[in-house]
Amino acid sequence: xxxxxxxxxxxxxxxxxxxxxxxxxxxxxxxxxxxxxxxxxxxxxxxxxxxxxxxxxxxxxxxxxxxxxxxxxxxxxxxxxxxxxxxxxxxxxxxxxxxxxxxxxxxxxxxxxxxxxxxxxxxxxxxxxxxxxxxxxxxxxxxxxxxxxxxxxxxxxxxxxxxxxxxxxxxxxxxxxxxxxxxxxxxxxxxxxxxxxxxxxxxxxxxxxxxxxxxxxxxxxxxxxxxxxxxxxxxxxxxxxxxxxxxxxxxxxxxxxxxxxxxxxxxxxxxxxxxxxxxxxxxxxxxxxxxxxxxxxxxxxxxxxxxxxxx
Amino acid sequence: xxxxxxxxxxxxxxxxxxxxxxxxxxxxxxxxxxxxxxxxxxxxxxxxxxxxxxxxxxxxxxxxxxxxxxxxxxxxxxxxxxxxxxxxxxxxxxxxxxxxxxxxxxxxxxxxxxxxxxxxxxxxxxxxxxxxxxxxxxxxxxxxxxxxxxxxxxxxxxxxxxxxxxxxxxxxxxxxxxxxxxxxxxxxxxxxxxxxxxxxxxxxxxxxxxxxxxxxxxxxxxxxxxxxxxxxxxxxxxxxxxxxxxxxxxxxxxxxxxxxxxxxxxxxxxxxxxxxxxxxxxxxxxxxxxxxxxxxxxxxxxxxxxxxxxxxxxxxxxxxxxxxxxxxxxxxxxxxxxxxxxxxxxxxxxxxxxxxxxxxxxxxxxxxxxxxxxxxxxxxxxxxxxxxxxxxxxxxxxxxxxxxxxxxxxxxxxxxxxxxxxxxxxxxxxxxxxxxxxxxxxxxxxxxxxxxxxxxxxxxxxxxxxxxxxxxxxxxxxxxxxxxxxxxxxxxxxxxxxxxxxxxxxxxxxxxxxxxxxxxxxxxxxxxxxxxxxx
Ligand code: HEM
Ligand SMILES: [Cu+2]
Ligand SMILES: [Cu+2]
Numbered sequence: 001x002x003x004x005x006x007x008x009x010x011x012x013x014x015x016x017x018x019x020x021x022x023x024x025x026x027x028x029x030x031x032x033x034x035x036x037x038x039x040x041x042x043x044x045x046x047x048x049x050x051x052x053x054x055x056x057x058x059x060x061x062x063x064x065x066x067x068x069x070x071x072x073x074x075x076x077x078x079x080x081x082x083x084x085x086x087x088x089x090x091x092x093x094x095x096x097x098x099x100x101x102x103x104x105x106x107x108x109x110x111x112x113x114x115x116x117x118x119x120x121x122x123x124x125x126x127x128x129x130x131x132x133x134x135x136x137x138x139x140x141x142x143x144x145x146x147x148x149x150x151x152x153x154x155x156x157x158x159x160x161x162x163x164x165x166x167x168x169x170x171x172x173x174x175x176x177x178x179x180x181x182x183x184x185x186x187x188x189x190x191x192x193x194x195x196x197x198x199x200x201x202x203x204x205x206x207x208x209x210x211x212x213x214x215x216x217x218x219x220x221x222x223x224x225x226x227x228x229x230x231x232x233x234x235x236x237x238x239x240x241x242x243x244x245x246x247x248x249x250x251x252x253x254x255x256x257x258x259x260x261x262x263x264x265x266x267x268x269x270x271x272x273x274x275x276x277x278x279x280x281x282x283x284x285x286x287x288x289x290x291x292x293x294x295x296x297x298x299x300x301x302x303x304x305x306x307x308x309x310x311x
Numbered sequence: 312x313x314x315x316x317x318x319x320x321x322x323x324x325x326x327x328x329x330x331x332x333x334x335x336x337x338x339x340x341x342x343x344x345x346x347x348x349x350x351x352x353x354x355x356x357x358x359x360x361x362x363x364x365x366x367x368x369x370x371x372x373x374x375x376x377x378x379x380x381x382x383x384x385x386x387x388x389x390x391x392x393x394x395x396x397x398x399x400x401x402x403x404x405x406x407x408x409x410x411x412x413x414x415x416x417x418x419x420x421x422x423x424x425x426x427x428x429x430x431x432x433x434x435x436x437x438x439x440x441x442x443x444x445x446x447x448x449x450x451x452x453x454x455x456x457x458x459x460x461x462x463x464x465x466x467x468x469x470x471x472x473x474x475x476x477x478x479x480x481x482x483x484x485x486x487x488x489x490x491x492x493x494x495x496x497x498x499x500x501x502x503x504x505x506x507x508x509x510x511x512x513x514x515x516x517x518x519x520x521x522x523x524x525x526x527x528x529x530x531x532x533x534x535x536x537x538x539x540x541x542x543x544x545x546x547x548x549x550x551x552x553x554x555x556x557x558x559x560x561x562x563x564x565x566x567x568x569x570x571x572x573x574x575x576x577x578x579x580x581x582x583x584x585x586x587x588x589x590x591x592x593x594x595x596x597x598x599x600x601x602x603x604x605x606x607x608x609x610x611x612x613x614x615x616x617x618x619x620x621x622x623x624x625x626x627x628x629x630x631x632x633x634x635x636x637x638x639x640x641x642x643x644x645x646x647x648x649x650x651x652x653x654x655x656x657x658x659x660x661x662x663x664x665x666x667x668x669x670x671x672x673x674x675x676x677x678x679x680x681x682x683x684x685x686x687x688x689x690x691x692x693x694x695x696x697x698x699x700x701x702x703x704x705x706x707x708x709x710x711x712x713x714x715x716x717x718x719x720x721x722x723x724x725x726x727x728x729x730x731x732x733x734x735x736x737x738x739x740x741x742x743x744x745x746x747x748x749x750x751x752x753x754x755x756x757x758x759x760x761x762x763x764x765x766x767x768x769x770x771x772x773x774x775x776x777x778x779x780x781x782x783x784x785x786x787x788x789x790x791x792x793x794x795x796x797x798x799x800x801x802x803x804x805x806x807x808x809x810x811x812x813x814x815x816x817x818x819x820x821x822x823x824x825x826x827x828x829x830x831x832x833x834x835x836x837x838x839x840x841x842x843x844x845x846x
Binding site (some may be wrong): 008011012015016019020023024026031033034037038041042043044047048049050051052053054055058059062063066067070071073074076077078079080081082084086132133134136137138139140143144145146147149150152153154167169170171172173174175176177178180181183288 | 681
């Protein structure tokens with residue numbers, strides 16, 4: 001409560017206090033009254049009931065007072081909410097992409113991450129994009145949430161007001177690994193953010209790094225959300241692990257026939273472009289989407305380099 | 312003439328032998344009381360199955376990581392749990408069981424207007440249930456969409472959505488026909504002298520419910536047909552990939568499913584309204600106000616569906632309009648609570664099991680209602696929408712509301728239905744344990760939602776662990792209470808009969824006739840010359 005992590009926290013929490021406060025007063029009041037009546041007008045204490053058919057005055061009173069109170073609640077809810085709809089012009093724009101079951105954030109300078117980095121005390125506006133089904137981007141600490149609907153761009157904005165790391169969840173059920181579809185928001189003070197922003201965009205650095213085999217591939221795998229379904233440490237997720245996969249023999253199901261196949265460049269390429277053509281035994285067809293739109297042959301070559309390093 | 316005063320022996324509805332004997336007699340019956348019991352027994356089976364699923368889910372959630380099932384199984388389980396509880400338990404709910412059994416009696420009629428149609432409603436219910444259940448065993452596995460079938464996921468998943476949706480479609484007809492039947496019955500078959508404003512309030516609640524069933528259910532029927540057409544024929548209604556609009560699906564779904572909440576809760580409120588005056592030995596406070604509030608709920612309830620979609624990307628205008636309307640629909644429910652409480656004032660209260668259930672009902676229903684205000688207010692809903700908070704809210708309303716009222720009504724009318732008496736001490740003990748367990752099970756979910764735990768979560772971060780442990784323990788306590796309650800009633804049913812025509816000294820018509828009621832309820836149709844609760 002009132003952590004102040006974003007510019008919306010205080011108005012939202014005030015609305016919570018108003019709504020819950022009034023509710024608790026009524027809940028306790030009515031419950032105690034009820035219990036008191038049950039005690040006071042018990043058959044033993046009050047053997048003969050007094051017949052009362054009603055009272056128009058009371059009906060009016062307990063219609064009008066709650067009406068006023070709910071209008072007050074409505075007002076606080078609306079007041080806390082309406083600023084959420086109007087992002088300032090100068091806000092920093094980030095494209096937030098959701099897909100089963102990972103996130104990808106794209107910044108104006110072209111960098112892509114699976115974690116949301118934002119600068120402190122600066123308005124950030126997100127374009128919410130879904131590549132498959134409906135997801136919902138939720139940052140509890142910031143009190144913001146909005147669905148990501150395929151075919152439609154919803155918006156969200158906020159100003160992070162405290163440096164630190166916060167959870168970011170998907171709150172719209174989106175299938176098998178819905179509960180694993182979370183990441184972090186990292187709020188950095190502006191100078192630190194700028195350093196990070198520049199470093200990520202620095203292509204010479206990237207090229208330097210890319211000289212080490214597998215590094216570039218690991219980045220591609222990370223930003224494309226492959227790790228939501230494939231582990232690098234041998235554990236089984238929705239898809240087979242990447243560990244030791246290269247050169248290994250797997251049993252796959254091709255058009256209803258089982259066959260053995262050695263994992264080589266060609267097989268991996270096919271697995272990424274047409275995942276349903278060879279379905280690994282023990283795994284579900286249709287889970288992995290085709291990455292034809294997102295990746296090209298050069299990316300896949302990097303991924304293969306990376307897979308080779310996972311012995 | 313002698314023969315008019317002479318009492319001939321009239322068989323009660325349980326022992327009556329029609330054309331067929333035994334089970335066949337039951338399956339071909341058109342007696343509204345037997346049909347009420349057919350619903351009762353089938354619903355109890357589904358309810359208990361749903362409870363087992365709920366408990367298994369809670370067991371899975373006792374700790375992070377996999378406990379007893381994988382994610383796919385869990386997702387299928389909450390879908391089936393939701394479908395069972397919503398479509399097979401609370402939507403027919405209090406209306407199908409006690410409405411069928413008592414509505415004709417309460418208004419002094421021999422049966423509903425269309426007894427055969429009434430039986431057909433039950434068959435549609437069973438067929439719909441079977442079709443829903445086949446989805447579990449046929450096709451490519453149990454549906455995993457949640458009971459809301461949100462597009463486009465419901466169009467993309469490989470699982471057997473078509474069967475589940477078809478089942479729900481058929482169940483809709485059962486509901487429509489029951490609503491129609493009740494409306495006509497109340498218009499046509501009230502006993503002489505029973506004007507509209509002399510009808511018991513349970514009947515009024517069923518009247519409001521009937522209209523919702525009749526007018527709202529077709530919308531979800533069409534929507535489900537569209538889902539089927541899209542899945543089987545690829546017609547692009549809802550999937551943007553083929554030109555559809557997923558938000559349209561949500562509108563259509565909630566235009567029905569919000570009023571459906573009132574299909575569940577109005578009859579429950581009606582049953583409570585019967586119980587309170589009987590045990591307060593006092594006429595109901597504000598009869599007309601309660602009638603008006605029932606009809607207002609039924610009416611305004613049509614215009615608030617958008618509160619399920621505050622984060623969906625609707626226009627800002629529709630968001631605040633729906634929020635405002637949602638707050639207004641809270642008023643009639645509040646009025647009922649005030650009137651119930653006022654009825655206790657200067658009563659002569661006879662504390663018996665049904666009364667205790669009714670008091671517990673009011674308490675949990677208030678918590679459900681107040682948490683609904685948090686969800687109706689925009690800023691706060693943005694934070695708790697689609698989190699465990701919502702799960703707590705609707706269990707408090709639907710289970711706490713309809714579920715508690717269902718058991719309150721069962722304990723209230725049990726002696727009338729079966730002419731048997733249950734052990735009140737064990738019944739109260741069961742209720743107490745159930746009540747404690749219920750709150751321990753669901754209250755922590757409010758907290759979990761407030762700190763951000765999303766709903767439909769198979770697994771969670773360690774920060775959510777503690778409250779989940781409490782909640783799971785609550786589910787065990789609640790199950791124990793439920794078991795005690797049920798065993799007590801089953802034992803009573805097996806026990807010997809008692810002469811209990813009017814055990815609570817009630818004033819409505821059902822207490823003037825024999826227990827169990829004779830086949831056509833009344834030897835002679837009563838003439839009514841006063842209101843329902845004249846003490
Ligand atoms: C022993 C009793 C019960 C337990 C332990 C229980 C537990 C649960 C749990 C753990 C969930 C999943 C919540 C989530 O996914 O985050 C759930 C969902 C649900 N429950 Fe219950 N529940 C019980 C009784 C009921 C009753 C009586 C009703 C209705 C009258 C009901 C209606 C629902 C609905 C509609 C859902 C949503 C399913 C969905 O997300 O599609 N439950 N319940
Ligand atoms: Cu999700
Ligand atoms: Cu609703």
